[in-house]
Amino acid sequence: MGLTKAEIFTDKQNKLAQMMKALAHPARIAIIQHLIKSQACVCGDLVDELGLAQATISQHLKELKTAGLIQGTIEGTSVCYCIDPKVWKQYKAAFEAFFVTFENGSSCC
Amino acid sequence: MGLTKAEIFTDKQNKLAQMMKALAHPARIAIIQHLIKSQACVCGDLVDELGLAQATISQHLKELKTAGLIQGTIEGTSVCYCIDPKVWKQYKAAFEAFFVTFENGSSCC
DNA sequence: CATATCAATCGCAATATTACGATAAACTAA
DNA sequence: TTAGTTTATCGTAATATTGCGATTGATATG
Numbered sequence: 602m603g604l605t606k607a608e609i610f611t612d613k614q615n616k617l618a619q620m621m622k623a624l625a626h627p628a629r630i631a632i633i634q635h636l637i638k639s640q641a642c643v644c645g646d647l648v649d650e651l652g653l654a655q656a657t658i659s660q661h662l663k664e665l666k667t668a669g670l671i672q673g674t675i676e677g678t679s680v681c682y683c684i685d686p687k688v689w690k691q692y693k694a695a696f697e698a699f700f701v702t703f704e705n706g707s708s709c710c
Numbered sequence: 711m712g713l714t715k716a717e718i719f720t721d722k723q724n725k726l727a728q729m730m731k732a733l734a735h736p737a738r739i740a741i742i743q744h745l746i747k748s749q750a751c752v753c754g755d756l757v758d759e760l761g762l763a764q765a766t767i768s769q770h771l772k773e774l775k776t777a778g779l780i781q782g783t784i785e786g787t788s789v790c791y792c793i794d795p796k797v798w799k800q801y802k803a804a805f806e807a808f809f810v811t812f813e814n815g816s817s818c819c
Numbered sequence: 820c821a822t823a824t825c826a827a828t829c830g831c832a833a834t835a836t837t838a839c840g841a842t843a844a845a846c847t848a849a
Numbered sequence: 850t851t852a853g854t855t856t857a858t859c860g861t862a863a864t865a866t867t868g869c870g871a872t873t874g875a876t877a878t879g
Contacts, residue, residue, distance in 0.1 A: 609761040610736035621734035627719035627727040637812045652718040654839050678846050678855045684812055693809040700802040703746045703793055763869050787825045787876050
C-alpha cells in the first residue's frame, strides 16, 4: 500500500519517525553538514558541492525546510540557507529522549 | 528514479542516513519502545499490541534486524526479540556526534 | 501421525521517494 | 527593456516502501 497507518500510532511516535525521515537521506545529511561547516549562510553553491542536479538539491532543501530544520532568506537573486537553531535543539532533545529510554541494558536473548 | 546516489556521499553520511531510515517509521519506533517497556523479551504479542497485520510486523522486525538494532532467538514456536545494547549504543553515539556539530549557533538569516 | 500455532516469506497493489530535464518566476545588471 | 543568473516548480521515469492476504516451514501438542 505504501501508506503509513499514522492513526494507529501516538503523536510522539509519528513525529519522531517524521524527524528521522527528514534526515534519512545522505544528501540531506550532506546539506546540513555543509550548512554547518560554512559558518555563514550558504546559498546556491550546494549544487557544486554535492554531485546532484539543481532540481534535486532544491527538492531536498524543500524537505528540510518543511521539517523546519533550515530557513531560507532571499538575498538578491540567490537564497541564503541556514540551520534553525531552535528546531535543531528540539530534534536533538527528541532524539536524546528516545535513546535514553534504553540504557545500560543487557540483551536477554 | 528513486535510486539514491550513494556513491557520491561519504561512508559516514550513508551510514547515518541508513540509521535514520531504520527508525523512520512509527511502527518501528513503536516496536522498539514496546521491546524496551516489557523488560523481558517479547515475542509475537507485538501483533496484538500494534494494529498491524502479522506479515507487516514481521517485515518491520526484519528491517530492524537488518539494521542490527534487534536480535531474535527462536524459542519453541515463537521468536524472542530484544534490543542489541551494543548496536543501540553505536546508534546513540552516532546521533549524538551528528547533533553536537551544531551547538549554540544562532541563525544568521 | 494429525492438528494447531507461530513467524517468515511470497506476491501483489497502492503509494512514496529520488532524480532530473525543462520550464517558470524573480531579481540584477547592462 | 533585454539578457543573464538563481532558485522553485512541473512533469515524468525509475525505484522503494508500506501493507496485507495467502502460503510455507518449523515446532509443539493431542
